[in-house]
Amino acid sequence: MSNYIHQLPDWPNFSWDSTTLAKQLAAVRLRQGQLIGRMQGLGFPQQEEAVLTTLTEEALKSSDIEGEKLDKNAVRSSLARRLGMDAGALPSADRNVEGIVEMMLDATQKFQTELTAERLFGWHASLFPTSRSNMKKITVGAWRDASAGPMQVVSGDYGRERVHYEAPTAEKLEAEMTAFLNWYNTEENIDPIIKAAIAHLWFVTIHPFEDGNGRIARAIADMSLARSEGIPQRFYSMSAQIRAERKTYYDMLESTQKGDLDVTSWLEWFLDCLDRAFSGANTVLAAVLEKTEFWKRHAAVRFNDRQRDMLNRLLDGFEGKLTSSKWAAIEKCSPDTALRDIQDLVDQDILAKGEGGGRSTSYSLVSA
Numbered sequence: 001m002s003n004y005i006h007q008l009p010d011w012p013n014f015s016w017d018s019t020t021l022a023k024q025l026a027a028v029r030l031r032q033g034q035l036i037g038r039m040q041g042l043g044f045p046q047q048e049e050a051v052l053t054t055l056t057e058e059a060l061k062s063s064d065i066e067g068e069k070l071d072k073n074a075v076r077s078s079l080a081r082r083l084g085m086d087a088g089a090l091p092s093a094d095r096n097v098e099g100i101v102e103m104m105l106d107a108t109q110k111f112q113t114e115l116t117a118e119r120l121f122g123w124h125a126s127l128f129p130t131s132r133s134n135m136k137k138i139t140v141g142a143w144r145d146a147s148a149g150p151m152q153v154v155s156g157d158y159g160r161e162r163v164h165y166e167a168p169t170a171e172k173l174e175a176e177m178t179a180f181l182n183w184y185n186t187e188e189n190i191d192p193i194i195k196a197a198i199a200h201l202w203f204v205t206i207h208p209f210e211d212g213n214g215r216i217a218r219a220i221a222d223m224s225l226a227r228s229e230g231i232p233q234r235f236y237s238m239s240a241q242i243r244a245e246r247k248t249y250y251d252m253l254e255s256t257q258k259g260d261l262d263v264t265s266w267l268e269w270f271l272d273c274l275d276r277a278f279s280g281a282n283t284v285l286a287a288v289l290e291k292t293e294f295w296k297r298h299a300a301v302r303f304n305d306r307q308r309d310m311l312n313r314l315l316d317g318f319e320g321k322l323t324s325s326k327w328a329a330i331e332k333c334s335p336d337t338a339l340r341d342i343q344d345l346v347d348q349d350i351l352a353k354g355e356g357g358g359r360s361t362s363y364s365l366v367s368a
Contacts (some may be wrong), residue, residue: 004257006168006205011155012179015141016264031278032193032229038285039235047233049288053316054234054281055108056080059100060176062218062239063137064213065246070097079105099126100215107219108234111226114185116176119184123216124209133211143177144210146170146194151207153254165253167207176206183221192228196221198263205257218242225274236281241273249273291315301348306331307341310342311350314365321354 005011039050042333053356058075063070078101080086103123113119125141132138139145150166168176180202187195191338204217218239226232242249248269256266294315303311310327328338345351354362 004166004205004258005258005261006176008261010261011026012183012202013261014202015262015274016194016267017262018265021194021267023270024268025193028193028271028275028278031275035235035278036231037231039233039281042288046288046292048083049291050235050284051233052076052079052083052085052238053284053287055104057240058106058222058234058237059097060240061237061243062104063100065218065243065249066212066214070100073313074319075101076316084167095129096127098195100180102126103216103219104222106221108226109232110234115180115181115220115223120177120208120216122214123219127212127215138210143173143208144170148210164250165257167205173206173208177208180206186239192224193271193274194267196224196228197267199224200270201253201256201266202264206334216269224316235284236277238274241277241280245273245276287315287317298350301350304341306333306337307345310341311345311365322364323360323362 031120037282039047041069042050045072056079059075059079060070060072060254074097078097078172082101082105103126106119106123112228121141128138131140139148144151146169149168150169152163153165154163180199183202184195184199200217200221203220204213207213209216221238222234225238252266252269256263259265294311306327310322313330314322323341324335324338326341327333328335331338331341333341342351346363347351349366352366354364
């Protein structure tokens with residue numbers, strides 16, 4: 001008896017009920033077109049800001065799904081530099097951040113380029129520049145080999161683990177990935193959104209690397225979605241929505257991988273998730289417009305570089321509360337200078353002082 005879909009005799013001949021999906025796919029396609037149209041109707045600076053915000057969120061959430069926390073400002077800085085945008089005073093990024101940014105931009109900016117084993121090896125090497133996953137040394141830039149043992153997804157305490165899934169054995173990977181890449185690069189009779197969903201499922205089911213399979217699967221899906229739109233700009237984050245639905249995502253993967261080759265249920269979930277990701281893009285749009293209006297309202301104010309940088313951080317979603325000590329640390333200035341900068345903005349009714357006093361006093365933007 002087969003435990004997983006990759007052990008079935010007809011693997012990987014996926015099937016689905018096109019009639020069941022037709023109405024849902026048409027609705028998602030309509031919303032996708034409407035969103036792209038709205039975003040492309042923005043001015044160029046607002047488009048750039050929307051893309052930068054979306055890609056930052058995509059990198060952060062795709063890593064967060066796997067339990068890896070990245071620094072938001074470092075991600076934004078890396079993306080801004082690579083996209084030829086002003087990074088301001090944002091910090092430089094470490095190699096781990098640069099790696100996921102490299103992979104994500106290669107997937108979405110070069111979406112029409114053929115997907116090959118060498119390209120995937122490059123993505124994998126970018127994700128693990130030290131050839132280590134946490135403290136463990138892993139094989140990088142190559143398919144996993146048998147020395148690592150069975151590739152399993154497990155949970156639970158040591159000695160009481162539950163195996164959720166076991167991937168194909170290492171000796172099958174060359175043939176498995178050849179079949180996947182041939183399909184990805186040649187199959188043109190499937191709607192690109194459906195293809196994105198199947199590619200995601202198929203790749204993560206093969207699980208060809210020792211680590212990073214989820215992030216690469218989501219990059220492949222993003223590449224497919226970019227192909228469906230025909231533009232490199234990203235205005236919504238599928239990974240952010242998957243992160244919000246992480247338990248359902250893993251449950252759906254597990255049930256699909258333990259089922260048969262009819263993947264209609266997986267496709268329904270993927271389309272629903274994508275539709276909700278479009279709704280999330282409205283939040284990005286609102287933030288971009290708010291930021292634009294803020295700078296318009298205060299166009300006549302002469303801010304110093306520290307103030308301008310910190311105001312942009314607040315507009316981009318500053319984590320935690322802003323205090324004078326944080327201002328001094330971020331802007332690399334003395335506490336007295338930080339207080340003068342802040343008081344100047346308070347006097348102009350741009351920042352408002354929160355409750356509390358002394359070093360614990362916090363500040364926030366005044367609402368329009």
